[in-house]
Amino acid sequence: MLRFTGVSQEQLRKTEGALIPIAPLSIEHLPHILKHLLALSEHDRYLRFGYTATDAHIQRYVDNLNFDRDEIYGIFNSELEIIAMAHLALMEEAGRQSSSEFGVSVSAHARGRGYGARLFERAVIHARNEKVYQMYIHALSENAPMIRIARKGGARIERDGSETEAYLSLPKRNLDSRMTEFVADQYAKTNYSIKEDAKRFWNFLAKVQEIREGVRDARHQAAE
Numbered sequence: 545m546l547r548f549t550g551v552s553q554e555q556l557r558k559t560e561g562a563l564i565p566i567a568p569l570s571i572e573h574l575p576h577i578l579k580h581l582l583a584l585s586e587h588d589r590y591l592r593f594g595y596t597a598t599d600a601h602i603q604r605y606v607d608n609l610n611f612d613r614d615e616i617y618g619i620f621n622s623e624l625e626i627i628a629m630a631h632l633a634l635m636e637e638a639g640r641q642s643s644s645e646f647g648v649s650v651s652a653h654a655r656g657r658g659y660g661a662r663l664f665e666r667a668v669i670h671a672r673n674e675k676v677y678q679m680y681i682h683a684l685s686e687n688a689p690m691i692r693i694a695r696k697g698g699a700r701i702e703r704d705g706s707e708t709e710a711y712l713s714l715p716k717r718n719l720d721s722r723m724t725e726f727v728a729d730q731y732a733k734t735n736y737s738i739k740e741d742a743k744r745f746w747n748f749l750a751k752v753q754e755i756r757e758g759v760r761d762a763r764h765q766a767a768e
């Protein structure tokens with residue numbers, strides 16, 4: 545079992561502000577989310593969900609994502625495919641302190657670049673700004689990178705066999721956390737639209753090339 549005893553401002557600040565564009569996802573991204581999760585290997589699915597999720601389980605998970613209540617984040621490549629995503633499920637119960645559960649996955653080819661850690665930090669900032677000061681992570685004890693991310697976030701780690709659970713107490717929100725979230729969102733939006741423009745431009749160039757080749761072939765045929 546992993547138990548978080550608190551994250552100091554200093555610990556958060558060390559890793560905040562890294563310029564990785566993390567975009568909040570919405571219903572329009574559902575096909576991308578599904579594609580990203582279905583591409584995870586059997587073992588990664590086991591690490592992510594705590595059981596070997598089948599394609600049907602993943603489809604059901606995606607169908608049930610609640611974008612109004614939860615925060616779901618993505619990191620996109622230049623093809624606008626999701627290469628990393630995180631799900632912060634927010635749980636509110638009348639009369640009890642709100643809490644949240646964090647889950648994350650990074651495409652195998654994009655690991656080790658800090659995406660998992662950045663998504664975790666992004667989720668922490670959002671939870672604080674939503675006045676949710678408890679965060680829970682379920683990780684298997686073999687999951688060294690996830691445990692490392694949690695430990696760096698201020699976790700006290702307690703293992704219980706193959707299962708590891710993390711409870712994180714977050715510091716109260718402040719102006720800094722609100723500004724950080726605002727800036728992160730603006731940066732992600734700008735980055736996404738730059739990638740959209742670039743993708744549109746390359747598609748346009750490919751079409752122009754296609755037309756050019758068509759015209760050239762037609763000229764050749766006419767000349768023969």
Ligand SMILES: CC(C)(COP(=O)(O)OP(=O)(O)OC[C@H]1O[C@@H](n2cnc3c(N)ncnc32)[C@H](O)[C@@H]1OP(=O)(O)O)[C@@H](O)C(=O)NCCC(=O)NCCS
Pocket residue numbers: 588589591592593646647648649650651654655656657658659660661662682683687688689690692693
């Ligand atoms: C867990 C996971 C999200 C980590 O993503 P990632 O982007 O590769 O992680 P990061 O690059 O941010 O690395 C996080 C830390 O783990 C360390 N790390 C990476 N691989 C490691 C390994 N095999 N053993 C030990 N530490 C490792 C990194 O060095 C980094 O620590 P540092 O900041 O001190 O350098 C990714 O491996 C994954 O998607 N796994 C499958 C799904 C899963 O396990 N989800 C978590 C349960 S919800």
